[in-house]
Amino acid sequence: MDLSLTEEQEMLKKMARDFLAKECPKTLVRQMEEDEKGYTPDLWAKMAELGWMGLAFPEAYGGGGGAFLDLAVLLEEQGRACLPGPFFSTVVLGGYTVLDAGSEEQKKQFLPRIAQGKEIMTLALTEPSATYTAEGIELTATPEGEDFILNGTKLFVADAHVANHLIVAAKAPRGGVTLFIIDAKSPGISYTQLKTIASDKQCEVVFDKVKAPKPSILGAPGKGWLEVEKMLQRAAVAKCAEMVGGAQQVLEMTVDYAKQRVQFGKPIGSFQAIQHHCANMAIDVDGCRFITYQAAWMLSEGISCTKEVAMAKAWTSEAYRRVTALGHQVHGGIGFIKDHDMQLYYRRAKAAEVTYGDAEFHRETVAREIGL
Amino acid sequence: MDFRFTPQQEELRREVRAFLEAERKQGTYETDIDAWIEGWSPEMSKKIGQKGWIGVTWPTQYGGRGWTYMDRLIITEELLRYGAPVQAQWPGDRQIGPSLIKYGTEEQRKEFLPKIIKGEIAFALGMSEPEAGSDLAGLKIRAMGKDGDFLFNGQKVWTGGAHKADYIYIVARTDPDAPKHKGISEFIVDLRSPGVTVKPLVDITGRTHLNEVYFDNARVPRSGLIGQINRGWYQIIAQLDYERSGLERVMSNYPLFEAIQDYTRKTTRNGKPLSEDPVIRNNLAELRVEYEVGRWLIYRIAWMLTQGKLPNYEAAESKIFGTAYQQRLAAEAMRILGLSGQLVEDSPRAPLKGWAARSTMFSLAYTIMGGTSEILRNVVAGRGLGMPSE
Numbered sequence: 001m002d003l004s005l006t007e008e009q010e011m012l013k014k015m016a017r018d019f020l021a022k023e024c025p026k027t028l029v030r031q032m033e034e035d036e037k038g039y040t041p042d043l044w045a046k047m048a049e050l051g052w053m054g055l056a057f058p059e060a061y062g063g064g065g066g067a068f069l070d071l072a073v074l075l076e077e078q079g080r081a082c083l084p085g086p087f088f089s090t091v092v093l094g095g096y097t098v099l100d101a102g103s104e105e106q107k108k109q110f111l112p113r114i115a116q117g118k119e120i121m122t123l124a125l126t127e128p129s130a131t132y133t134a135e136g137i138e139l140t141a142t143p144e145g146e147d148f149i150l151n152g153t154k155l156f157v158a159d160a161h162v163a164n165h166l167i168v169a170a171k172a173p174r175g176g177v178t179l180f181i182i183d184a185k186s187p188g189i190s191y192t193q194l195k196t197i198a199s200d201k202q203c204e205v206v207f208d209k210v211k212a213p214k215p216s217i218l219g220a221p222g223k224g225w226l227e228v229e230k231m232l233q234r235a236a237v238a239k240c241a242e243m244v245g246g247a248q249q250v251l252e253m254t255v256d257y258a259k260q261r262v263q264f265g266k267p268i269g270s271f272q273a274i275q276h277h278c279a280n281m282a283i284d285v286d287g288c289r290f291i292t293y294q295a296a297w298m299l300s301e302g303i304s305c306t307k308e309v310a311m312a313k314a315w316t317s318e319a320y321r322r323v324t325a326l327g328h329q330v331h332g333g334i335g336f337i338k339d340h341d342m343q344l345y346y347r348r349a350k351a352a353e354v355t356y357g358d359a360e361f362h363r364e365t366v367a368r369e370i371g372l
Numbered sequence: 373m374d375f376r377f378t379p380q381q382e383e384l385r386r387e388v389r390a391f392l393e394a395e396r397k398q399g400t401y402e403t404d405i406d407a408w409i410e411g412w413s414p415e416m417s418k419k420i421g422q423k424g425w426i427g428v429t430w431p432t433q434y435g436g437r438g439w440t441y442m443d444r445l446i447i448t449e450e451l452l453r454y455g456a457p458v459q460a461q462w463p464g465d466r467q468i469g470p471s472l473i474k475y476g477t478e479e480q481r482k483e484f485l486p487k488i489i490k491g492e493i494a495f496a497l498g499m500s501e502p503e504a505g506s507d508l509a510g511l512k513i514r515a516m517g518k519d520g521d522f523l524f525n526g527q528k529v530w531t532g533g534a535h536k537a538d539y540i541y542i543v544a545r546t547d548p549d550a551p552k553h554k555g556i557s558e559f560i561v562d563l564r565s566p567g568v569t570v571k572p573l574v575d576i577t578g579r580t581h582l583n584e585v586y587f588d589n590a591r592v593p594r595s596g597l598i599g600q601i602n603r604g605w606y607q608i609i610a611q612l613d614y615e616r617s618g619l620e621r622v623m624s625n626y627p628l629f630e631a632i633q634d635y636t637r638k639t640t641r642n643g644k645p646l647s648e649d650p651v652i653r654n655n656l657a658e659l660r661v662e663y664e665v666g667r668w669l670i671y672r673i674a675w676m677l678t679q680g681k682l683p684n685y686e687a688a689e690s691k692i693f694g695t696a697y698q699q700r701l702a703a704e705a706m707r708i709l710g711l712s713g714q715l716v717e718d719s720p721r722a723p724l725k726g727w728a729a730r731s732t733m734f735s736l737a738y739t740i741m742g743g744t745s746e747i748l749r750n751v752v753a754g755r756g757l758g759m760p761s762e
């Protein structure tokens with residue numbers, strides 16, 4: 001057993017932390033919350049230059065040959081910095097799904113472009129039913145000659161409005177789910193931005209007789225849900241890694257504040273009630289870390305880990321929420337103010353909690369896995 | 373990172389399991405909850421000693437095997453999973469041995485370590501006193517020099533297993549004039565010494581595990597002193613971390629967890645197994661997740677020790693977390709059992725051997741013994757997060 005990061009991972013972590021401290025200050029995070037696109041092409045290009053987008057993809061496709069675990073390390077730092085923009089959508093939802101399910105041609109077409117920062121991708125999965133089940137997919141794909149025609153509505157599609165391509169999950173004509181890679185600017189696609197608690201960029205995407213040529217099918221027709229399940233596992237753990245980074249930052253920020261803020265002539269951090277809040281936060285932060293990295297490591301190694309992924313997301317979702325709530329309590333009034341960083345994390349924690357399955361959803365998986 | 377065990381460790385785990393299966397089948401023991409606290413069986417401990425599974429991290433010259441803390445954790449994990457009666461060996465293996473290796477004389481090591489390893493002697497832990505619980509450094513018991521020996525006068529309390537053990541580890545005041553923390557020393561005392569009286573206490577479960585131990589001019593030879601005189605407070609810190617960071621802090625009532633899961637699969641209500649009830653599924657899954665989180669907090673400490681790093685606040689974190697989870701487990705088991713949950717083990721119709729009722733009572737102690745959760749949160753905040761004292 002080895003619970004430490006490798007030297008290279010430690011370097012990646014440090015480099016990412018330094019880079020984000022400089023290039024992604026909270027002023028930018030705040031600006032991007034208000035920005036229509038939600039990211040700056042400048043920072044995007046710099047991240048690509050550092051090799052972040054291709055980090056975990058094979059060298060044959062222009063990637064860095066890293067593992068999912070390396071990506072988790074990077075995502076932890078991104079979560080710590082509240083990095084805005086379509087990195088998660090492009091790499092975790094888009095690129096990884098192409099890598100996993102795509103034909104050789106599709107991999108060659110998309111992965112190098114992703115690695116170079118030239119391609120933004122996302123996943124159009126959930127619908128107004130807002131569930132993560134195959135039955136929730138009602139968008140239809142009707143055959144027409146060699147092509148398919150897509151009709152329906154997708155919701156909570158992150159960064160769809162800035163994407164070059166969408167991976168769309170559709171109900172296959174003969175049952176099951178088929179995935180397509182669709183040009184995001186295809187005629188018949190329209191976008192409406194949703195306003196979310198985390199001020200991230202999620203869209204409603206309407207498909208009105210959108211043409212999907214046969215070669216745009218990703219993976220085996222009708223068998224798309226298997227890919228979606230794998231994708232959801234990666235996404236859940238990737239989200240956990242972001243949450244671990246955010247939780248760590250909230251803990252540090254809160255403890256620093258408690259040491260400085262004076263009331264009754266003493267730092268509030270000397271009061272036991274405050275100390276115990278902070279101790280509880282520390283336990284939650286460490287608790288999330290190991291259960292998340294266990295799942296990330298198993299995904300990296302290709303070990304089947306349905307239970308471990310579910311445990312990680314079930315736990316981290318709620319632990320991050322607790323950590324941010326206690327962080328607010330310790331900060332008192334100041335954390336409530338938009339100018340303060342605390343609220344950035346609290347809002348993101350809530351969004352992360354419900355994305356890719358909330359705690360109850362994942363506990364049901366755990367129940368099944370332990371034979372209940 | 374690598375969350376795998378080595379093939380040798382997997383093999384060790386299989387061996388320990390096979391042994392525990394076989395001994396259970398043979399009737400050497402029955403699985404019980406809290407069996408590391410009140411499962412007294414010198415016979416079982418000797419068998420485990422013969423297998424070479426006590427003191428495994430200790431140097432080979434004393435009969436240890438020089439294995440890692442991870443190996444030790446694997447062994448203790450299985451002992452706890454099977455709920456084997458290992459009280460007799462537990463304090464010796466967990467903390468007295470390591471203390472002697474760090475601070476003891478060569479003589480003490482040669483005297484005690486091989487016997488602990490063979491499961492031949494048992495220790496009780498004499499720290500708490502009526503006036504010194506959380507504020508352990510406030511202890512009053514005196515150990516005053518007398519003709520090269522020490523004369524003990526005073527009282528210890530909550531001494532688990534003292535009525536059965538051979539020796540008691542004691543922290544006592546050796547310099548009453550020095551500041552509180554600077555006049556304390558550590559000793560090993562033979563419980564059969566003249567002047568030592570053990571009075572058992574009956575606890576909330578109706579069982580006898582705890583004791584008062586009185587010292588009335590009990591003479592202890594100088595060879596009973598561990599390490600330096602008046603340095604006891606500084607020596608004990610590491611020992612407390614060992615005491616707090618084992619898997620017993622998350623697995624004390626583990627057999628109840630398996631039993632209640634099994635119960636929900638086999639019990640039907642309104643024509644359906646209880647395990648199909650959504651609330652039960654959710655709650656048991658939640659406990660399963662908490663158990664996993666607690667387990668990693670503890671594995672992390674064994675891993676740190678394996679790396680030669682000393683845990684600091686991490687032991688406190690693991691105990692706070694694990695003990696709270698175990699109390700929730702007891703509560704959920706009671707909730708699922710409904711009215712029959714209240715039936716204790718010797719009652720007719722008691723489900724799951726009455727474990728849920730007993731754990732509901734005994735688990736109260738988890739967050740008190742070995743450092744209360746409040747004190748441990750102080751440790752996390754102070755030692756871990758560097759927060760100022762009031």
Ligand SMILES: Cc1cc2nc3c(=O)[nH]c(=O)nc-3n(C[C@H](O)[C@H](O)[C@H](O)COP(=O)(O)OP(=O)(O)OC[C@H]3O[C@@H](n4cnc5c(N)ncnc54)[C@H](O)[C@@H]3O)c2cc1C
Pocket residue numbers: 272496497498499500501502504505506507529530531532533582737740741742743744745746747750
């Ligand atoms: C089943 C069981 C087995 C035990 N086995 C042993 C044993 O083998 N050997 C041994 O030596 N002892 C043993 N103990 C004793 C145990 O270590 C003490 O009970 C424990 O340290 C608490 O001390 P106390 O009971 O005097 O409570 P107190 O210290 O009086 O505490 C009472 C309450 O006040 C709180 N409190 C105290 N100080 C503070 C503070 N500074 N900040 C915040 N809150 C505070 C505590 O958290 C607790 O809630 C055992 C106890 C039990 C219940």
